[in-house]
Amino acid sequence: MITTLDPTTRDLSNLALRAATELDTKLTRPHSSSAYSTALAEELRRLFPAQARPQLPPETTGIVCGIVESSAEDLPQNGYEGWEQGAQKIASFLVRANLDKAEIERLVKFCLSLFYATQPKAVMHDIPTDQEHILSMCS
Amino acid sequence: MDRCVLYTLLRVEAALRQLDATLDQQFPYRDAEQVVLRIKEIWTENRDLLLRTSAQLIEVSAAQCFRVLGDLRYYLPILGYVARSASVRHTFEPYGPLKLMASKLLCPDGGNPDDFSIGLVLSSTWDYTPQTTRQLKDLPDFVFIIVPGCEATNPLLLPLAGHELGHAVWERDNVRKRFWDEYANRVTDFLFQSRADFPTVDADIGDERDPKEIRKILEETTKNESYANACRLVSSQLEELFCDFVGLYLFGSAFLYAFTYFLSPDFPAERSPKYPTVHSRLKQLSMAHEMFSEKWGGDCFPPLPNVEGDFWPRPSDHQNISIKQNDQHRKLLQSGVDQIALDLAPQLVGEILRLGERPGWTDIRAANTKSRCDEICTTDYRWLVPAENSLGIGNIVNAGWEVATNSDFWETHPFLGRTEEEKRLETRDPESAVLAREKRRQALHELLLKNIEVLEYEHIISRPLPHDQA
Numbered sequence: 001m002i003t004t005l006d007p008t009t010r011d012l013s014n015l016a017l018r019a020a021t022e023l024d025t026k027l028t029r030p031h032s033s034s035a036y037s038t039a040l041a042e043e044l045r046r047l048f049p050a051q052a053r054p055q056l057p058p059e060t061t062g063i064v065c066g067i068v069e070s071s072a073e074d075l076p077q078n079g080y081e082g083w084e085q086g087a088q089k090i091a092s093f094l095v096r097a098n099l100d101k102a103e104i105e106r107l108v109k110f111c112l113s114l115f116y117a118t119q120p121k122a123v124m125h126d127i128p129t130d131q132e133h134i135l136s137m138c139s
Numbered sequence: 140m141d142r143c144v145l146y147t148l149l150r151v152e153a154a155l156r157q158l159d160a161t162l163d164q165q166f167p168y169r170d171a172e173q174v175v176l177r178i179k180e181i182w183t184e185n186r187d188l189l190l191r192t193s194a195q196l197i198e199v200s201a202a203q204c205f206r207v208l209g210d211l212r213y214y215l216p217i218l219g220y221v222a223r224s225a226s227v228r229h230t231f232e233p234y235g236p237l238k239l240m241a242s243k244l245l246c247p248d249g250g251n252p253d254d255f256s257i258g259l260v261l262s263s264t265w266d267y268t269p270q271t272t273r274q275l276k277d278l279p280d281f282v283f284i285i286v287p288g289c290e291a292t293n294p295l296l297l298p299l300a301g302h303e304l305g306h307a308v309w310e311r312d313n314v315r316k317r318f319w320d321e322y323a324n325r326v327t328d329f330l331f332q333s334r335a336d337f338p339t340v341d342a343d344i345g346d347e348r349d350p351k352e353i354r355k356i357l358e359e360t361t362k363n364e365s366y367a368n369a370c371r372l373v374s375s376q377l378e379e380l381f382c383d384f385v386g387l388y389l390f391g392s393a394f395l396y397a398f399t400y401f402l403s404p405d406f407p408a409e410r411s412p413k414y415p416t417v418h419s420r421l422k423q424l425s426m427a428h429e430m431f432s433e434k435w436g437g438d439c440f441p442p443l444p445n446v447e448g449d450f451w452p453r454p455s456d457h458q459n460i461s462i463k464q465n466d467q468h469r470k471l472l473q474s475g476v477d478q479i480a481l482d483l484a485p486q487l488v489g490e491i492l493r494l495g496e497r498p499g500w501t502d503i504r505a506a507n508t509k510s511r512c513d514e515i516c517t518t519d520y521r522w523l524v525p526a527e528n529s530l531g532i533g534n535i536v537n538a539g540w541e542v543a544t545n546s547d548f549w550e551t552h553p554f555l556g557r558t559e560e561e562k563r564l565e566t567r568d569p570e571s572a573v574l575a576r577e578k579r580r581q582a583l584h585e586l587l588l589k590n591i592e593v594l595e596y597e598h599i600i601s602r603p604l605p606h607d608q609a
Contacts, residue, residue, distance in 0.1 A: 058322070058367075112198055
């Protein structure tokens, strides 16, 4: 599947991985930097404004929102409102000072899911995909 | 996992060695070398990150490897294009004028196009289609135009670069975002109207009838592929139409000629749903041209040549075969997507009309006129001489196509003209007809390339010298 990222979500992948790395470090150094976690929290709040649809292209809304939905447990509502609340919940965890091991691991899982889902995949425009006789080991 | 990290490190180091070998070659222009140096920075930083890595969680370690390897996979083809850009099989004359055109086109709103410069890499590929890249992360100020290798020396196909530059405009100006709501709402309408043929959509919508609520439902039902797929395809088709319109804006009739050369009688493979049909693209180009001509006049946008007779739909479209349920479903979705893209095409032209008021875009348009193109043909090209003050690369290629599509253009030329006897000989001997055609083709291509060189030289000497600016 080709993810049609636009500039508003292009850096989400990188940010998510850096936040995951930062959180991983907190397992042994609880007071280490939270710069990327904080930045990711801000980005989540921006992408999921209150009482509005997510600031994402229509074709990728489902991908990102699905991750929020599965990561933030017990959302009281479905749809836009639920996603917004889910994103706010995750954002507040990301900036929390003292996280226990289970919370860190859950946040890492969220960040990595976001990283994988939002990685830029297709780089070339107009490249033909119909060369059935050109085979590859893996794509 | 330690071994995985080690293998990843070794792979990055192997790629860095190949990159260093690329740096050993001579580059025809600085932009290509700059790209290689930037990629080197990225890969080196990734290598250093891996050397420092000590993740506690195995999944974080794995993700870091994936990211590093992802960057290898992302940039290696780009490195390949840069390496190939130095090949002497390419013509380097168009580089300067195309870079100037790209810079004027992509100058941000409010900026001074005379002070703005975009990086450009011209290269070739063994794929039989012109290509470009998305705006590359970490290389956002570079544009890549890649042409099929066998046509890399053909200046008549330069207008196809206009389509590729359109992709750069689409991204950098974030044009797609301005159409999100439009196409999302239309896809919602289409799926609602056709819900009987899309059972999962029908089930999701249920009894809801408010269009805004229906769109919410479709977006909220994250497993609903129909909505996401349809939006993706509409977005893609809109982008391709937009790029055609940019090509038309930049090069006028020459774009249509180049389009015809490359895509007639039809695209020679199974149609991709991400593109409108060739027939649709032609019709929309005609529509766009009318709007351009109405706004900016017939000298900038003279009547387009009639190329309809050069197109014929690919035979598979005529076949009447029994198709399975999922193919019917796919075709129905395709027809909805096609129609939505066509319905929004005039609004895409509206975007170009708006962008056309920017200083850089105005400069490009004002330089390319039919009156100047005609002068070039009658005064200069008639005698196989490059024109001074051609003003723009558009005039040069348009004049080139005027010559190319007129088999009698050089009939009275002392070297390229043919006597009656020679014409009779060609009708009897196809080989001599081929040789005569090849002679004229080479002469025309050399003429155009030389004229592009003159254009660039005129641009260079028109700029103030550094000591004049002090």
